[in-house]
Amino acid sequence: MLKLGCLFFLMxxxxxLYAQTPIFDSLGRYSVAYRIEHIPGQYETMTNxxxxxxxxxYQIPQSxxxxxxxxxxxxxxxxxxxxxxxxQHLASWGYVVVLPTFSNPFPTPEHYTRAHSMVDAxxxxxxxxxxxxxxxxxxxxxxxxxxxxxxxxxxxxxxxxDTFKLTDTLRAVxxxxxxxxxxxxxxxxxxxxxxxxxxxxxxxAPWQQIRQAYWQxxxxxxxxxxxxxxxxxxxxxxSYFWENGxxxxxxxxxxxxxSRRYMTAYFERYLHNDLSAxxxxxxxxxSVIHTSIFDTVEIRSPQSDFPENNANPLFHNQYHFFPxxxxxxxxxxxxxxxxxxxxAFGQLIREIESPSVWHPAKNLKNxxxxxxxxxxxxxxxxxxx
Numbered sequence: 001m002l003k004l005g006c007l008f009f010l011m012x013x014x015x016x017l018y019a020q021t022p023i024f025d026s027l028g029r030y031s032v033a034y035r036i037e038h039i040p041g042q043y044e045t046m047t048n049x050x051x052x053x054x055x056x057x058y059q060i061p062q063s064x065x066x067x068x069x070x071x072x073x074x075x076x077x078x079x080x081x082x083x084x085x086x087x088q089h090l091a092s093w094g095y096v097v098v099l100p101t102f103s104n105p106f107p108t109p110e111h112y113t114r115a116h117s118m119v120d121a122x123x124x125x126x127x128x129x130x131x132x133x134x135x136x137x138x139x140x141x142x143x144x145x146x147x148x149x150x151x152x153x154x155x156x157x158x159x160x161x162d163t164f165k166l167t168d169t170l171r172a173v174x175x176x177x178x179x180x181x182x183x184x185x186x187x188x189x190x191x192x193x194x195x196x197x198x199x200x201x202x203x204x205a206p207w208q209q210i211r212q213a214y215w216q217x218x219x220x221x222x223x224x225x226x227x228x229x230x231x232x233x234x235x236x237x238x239s240y241f242w243e244n245g246x247x248x249x250x251x252x253x254x255x256x257x258x259s260r261r262y263m264t265a266y267f268e269r270y271l272h273n274d275l276s277a278x279x280x281x282x283x284x285x286x287s288v289i290h291t292s293i294f295d296t297v298e299i300r301s302p303q304s305d306f307p308e309n310n311a312n313p314l315f316h317n318q319y320h321f322f323p324x325x326x327x328x329x330x331x332x333x334x335x336x337x338x339x340x341x342x343x344a345f346g347q348l349i350r351e352i353e354s355p356s357v358w359h360p361a362k363n364l365k366n367x368x369x370x371x372x373x374x375x376x377x378x379x380x381x382x383x384x385x
Contacts, residue, residue, distance in 0.1 A: 044103055046101045046121060049098065050080060051099070067094055067141060070090055071145065072148050073147070073152070082150075083150065085256065089264065095271070109182075143168060145171060146270070155178040157173050158185045161189075171193070172266055176235045177199055179205040188218065194222040197227060198227070201231050207226045223298070228249075233245060235259060265279055266283055324381050326384070327383075329360075331357050332352070334373055338353055344370075366383050368382055
């Protein structure tokens with residue numbers, strides 16, 4: 001009976017931890033559908049735009065309601081088909097995602113009008129929440145938006161945040177490899193949460209220029225990170241060699257996986273109000289700062305955005321360990337005491353002295369491990385190779 005009770009306890013702990021530690025680069029819990037719309041705007045009608053949403057038998061599942069609205073801006077001379085996977089991914093996490101089709105005037109891209117179209121697309125979609133009979137009727141979080149974009153699309157995301165008064169709706173922005181806009185975006189005006197990602201080998205939008213344009217004078221909160229080995233074109237679902245802007249040393253799949261991971265974590269924090277310590281790791285914590293994924297990282301986070309101590313009496317503050325999650329080693333500092341390391345099944349893996357550095361054996365599997373102190377306190381760490 002005691003063994004059976006322990007088994008159920010461990011199963012419960014694993015379920016709780018799984019729920020608390022989502023894998024942001026994996027698809028979410030929902031199936032996905034989309035609708036095609038001709039979205040009217042002040043400067044143009046965005047014909048054949050796509051709107052992706054969580055779907056269950058041709059309805060938005062009640063568990064996803066209210067759905068935040070995310071608008072994704074495409075690159076200059078690029079179509080929305082380059083970004084379908086991002087929209088599908090976010091929709092599986094419970095977002096309604098708009099891919100508006102901007103025209104591509106040559107040679108002047110007209111960034112101001114495109115930024116305005118981003119806002120027009122968000123407002124038109126938000127208004128569906130109030131149209132009786134629409135699939136989005138009473139299903140949207142109509143005043144809870146996120147903007148994201150690549151290249152020109154990322155620039156107009158930031159220009160929209162700078163130019164238009166969206167403090168009552170726009171909660172966070174994410175940009176991928178975005179050169180400065182014309183008119184210029186003023187980074188000192190970007191008072192909302194922002195994640196700015198760039199590629200280390202991108203010669204179309206070099207990371208140094210992106211940093212100067214959008215980050216140098218930007219206030220907190222925010223993240224600026226350069227993906228090691230990433231180029232310009234691999235942020236897209238497909239690209240031609242002349243669009244890649246540098247020879248990537250990582251695959252397209254990996255570059256997009258990294259982008260999805262941190263974009264999703266950021267939107268989860270600010271649009272779905274995930275203020276967990278786990279989420280913090282991927283927005284401002286060790287999984288951003290202490291990772292080989294990024295070549296350069298800068299964090300600006302207000303003190304109020306740091307996670308509270310976990311209220312669950314089984315666990316205590318995680319910040320005795322770094323990095324966490326970890327790959328090759330984890331520095332453990334719990335004072336001068338002996339600690340035991342267990343796997344999720346309760347099996348003893350190793351006993352070490354604290355403080356010290358734990359180098360897990362090569363055959364240990366990815367997952368959650370527990371550190372138990374001599375006074376029976378439990379801490380969790382995550383191995384991700």
